[in-house]
Amino acid sequence: MNLLGINLSFAVKRWPEPQVWANIVRERLQLDLVQFTFDLLDPWWSPDVLSAMARRVRSAAAAEGIIIHSAFAGLAAYTYNQLLHPEKEGRAAAKEWYKRAIDLAAELGVDSVGGPLGGMSVMEKGREARYRELLDAVRELAEYARAKGLGSLLVEPTPLRREVPWTPEGARQLLADVGTTAVPIRYCVDIGHALYEPLYGVAAGLRPWLDALGDEVAMIHLQQTDGKSDSHWSFTGPRGIVDPTEVLGELRETGLGEIPVVLEVFHPFELADEAVLADLEAGVAELRRVFSAG
DSSP, X not given: OOEEEEEGGGGTTTOOSHHHXXXXXXXXXXXXXXXXXXXXXXXXXXXXXXXXXXXXXHHHHHHTTOEEEEEXXXXXXXXXXXXXXXXXXXXXXHHHHHHHHHHHHHHHTOSEEEEOOBXXXXXXXXXXXXXXXXXXXXXXXXXXXXXXTOOEEXXXXXXXXXXXXXXXXXXXXXXXXXOSOSSOEEEEEEHHHHTOHHHHGGGOSSHHHXXXXXXXXEEEEEOBOOSSSOOOBOSOSSOOSOOHHHHHHHHHHTTOTTSEEEEOOOOOTTSOHHHHHHHHHHHHHHHHHHHHHO
């Protein structure tokens, strides 16, 4: 059976206290698997502060019987060009950010860390050179991850041509081009990204990614979406084109029925807190029904 969990994006700016979000996950959502987001702890903070706060996260999760599967870049990091920044200083800073994220992941006691790799400028002319430098950065980060005791790096493809990778074929090619790394490079495939029709047209879907990447897919980000935007809605109400039952079926048909499936939702910050909780509870209850029945 798939491991159903939730990314802690729902807690950002509302419930940053570890004991609070842990209690919500366990008692109100009845889940025991989470993916940590760096929107809750910024890797740029001083190491002593991060160590103390990471200990609180581990303690709160353990007290509620929650497993922290991995640590992932959130909205804040995604707003930057990261490893594909047009300026060399920007790329160097992004590599340092990822190393600090790896440090923090080790403090959290997780095995995997990752996120999108970055995006090129609209004005970028040297795409091939930038790509080759990206490959070097990924190899270096894999070495650093191994030295810190991590087991893999997670890459999230995004539906944007200036980011790497953005197609199933590009994701496969990235693995071939980067070659053997100190820890494996694995993919986190976001269903809402895969279903983005303005980019992929009638071919938009999860299955092309699963067929192209197979066992290289380590986890799924689950969200409800309309196929026209990166919606990140919960599974409540009539809106959206994602059928969780179909998702479960596709994973099983491709031999990926045991990988973690993690709900990743973003509510407007101004939405009432109780409305957010109600939406989460209803949506997660529907997902639990599907995955437990399956």
